[in-house]
Amino acid sequence: MIRSRTTLRWAFPGEIVYRACLRRNYRVLAIETSCDDTCVAVIDRKSRRDPPVLLAHLKETLDSENQGGIIPTKAHLHHQIKVAPLVQQVLRQTKSEHNIDLVCVTRGPGMPGSLSGGLDFAKGLAVAWDKPLVGVHHMLGHLLVPRMRTNGSAPQYPFISLLVSGGHTIFVHSKSISEHEILCDTIDIAIGDSLDKCAREIGIKGNMIAKNMEAFINENLEEARSQAVDMSLPNPLRNQNRRMNVQAFSFAPFLTAVRTAMAKNKVEISAREARSMAYQIQEALFEHLITKLKLVISLRPDVFECTKHLVCSGGVGANRRLQQRLRDELSFQFQEFYYPEPSLCTDNAVMIGWAGIEIYEAMGIKTELGVTPIKKWPLSDLLNVPGWIHA
Template structure:
């Protein structure tokens, strides 16, 4: 009986996280087993946000050391190297990306193993194919499926028909949701390295009475609430009509809203809590509103174009997908009769795999290597902007011959 087993080293450094992982592709039909993964993050709290040059220097001093620690832990070296290397090629900050791509090239040459340059957002999209401890009985999504990819750098709703066939249904017209949450939290006086997470924790610590009170206060106009704070969903103002046909996300206005309020008002602690609560609620409500609008335009209802016919799975991944409030809003407000009158099955990756990690890069690289039979030429360079619907338009793809695939797979004959 034939047995396939090979070890994959994966590297990720597209932003401020230095990540490395080892995966065991033990089966041709099952997702890989996670052997181990390490992660270290640049502390940018005192910098007011991520500074590209500081992130580059951090990765240059971290990624190789982190990789060495992981390899030593699992007794992997030049005499017993991994069989495949996967590294994030883009999108991301060029300096951050280059720190791991150049390191990966060197390892590929030294060990004589193939290298796959991976699309960062494809990695996020495919995390739902790994087993989920919070949803242990839930299998992987089936194509076609929808993905809400939400992070500090990207926010988009993607329709995926195959590994390489992705259509961006909704994109942002300004900043990403994670960036908006971070900036709003900073303006409200929160401090930390992951301000979106700090905002969530801040709100979670409110008393049930505070949450109930804040939830019932109308913020349509200043006269309708004692805090004189107003906030509205983007694209639902009168100039956009009743439903707002612009199928885009927009998150910059939430920061502008807080900045405008601070110019005219002093913020005490109770007001700060109220603004934080309402801002997070409206940011996520905006996402739900736009997604439901896409269902009306593309679902299986009368007057739609039927683009979503057959979709039964919905994936939410990326750093912001770790937010429990967002998960609850999606689960409670996207189910219904908008797609084939059946409820959607929601897939939420484990929290550790929502934020940037190397496991997802290894998984995506394995899929590209095995199903597309592709690897990346060693002359490739990082791609700062790389639309997920142009996955194979990037230069440097090389067809992998069966001989190399068999060598990586380490096909052996096992006697019963």
């Protein structure tokens, strides 16, 4: 049991709540099932003064290489099959069968069938163990995970996050754990989705196609930069005369451009040509991304004059070329760049556990047991959903 005292703290607009101030160490079970990865972790919160210790993290990814994408019904079945055995394994591995004090799970956004696989199981554990449940926003997990290593001391609020994955591409200003402003969002598909689809068009295969394309490029950078094929890729939402510059991302046009370039080739492309195309695709998408980041920075001096820390997280955030370009081209604005280690950039349960810890400790709230998954959940509306109750 977690022993606690209570102190007053503002959390919801116009409302005073009580915060649980933990007196001793406690353990957290975290579950993430928002898409095609079933992830489970156990985190030991030994002290409020020191970073938590990750005891174990397990992941099982749905193999969708032959389907050309994730099929929601198969992802739902995958989680139904995997989540219970993974939880049992991680509890036994860490000798935590009777030592879990807090259950954290992804509540949204994501595919409802996938989310329900983890959320329903987590609710059952919270009931069986009579422990508090925290339903975590998936993108909040990506945003906060760099703070785990510093026990929440860095990056300090306010800070900026670039969250780039297969499902999201958002530029976020965070004033606190519950106050987030979306500065720029995509009007169509996410950058990770575009990278995957473009890579598939030029013949790259695998379960993590964008990551495989990055590795393919890096196998021979000189060949990749050879311009063996001229693709004429766009930089969308930017008027040629620069009289109109839209504050948004758009990654769907790249797929059309790649298909057009491929249609010009009457025969199968060579490895050299494929590597050249892969390099141009990756560079063009990153160029569009950074172009829009610079635009937002120029249009919002009220935000950026006080924010000097940038977090880049999400699956695409693990791309080394993107990390390099962000440092090279945005160092005029940011003094510190935070990139989670690659295993914490892709979907994982560790980030869900840490975000749950921050919510539970800093805000003194938990999730009631009758909640359901949230398919679309804007980060700016973190608290404006039913189900939050005092811890």
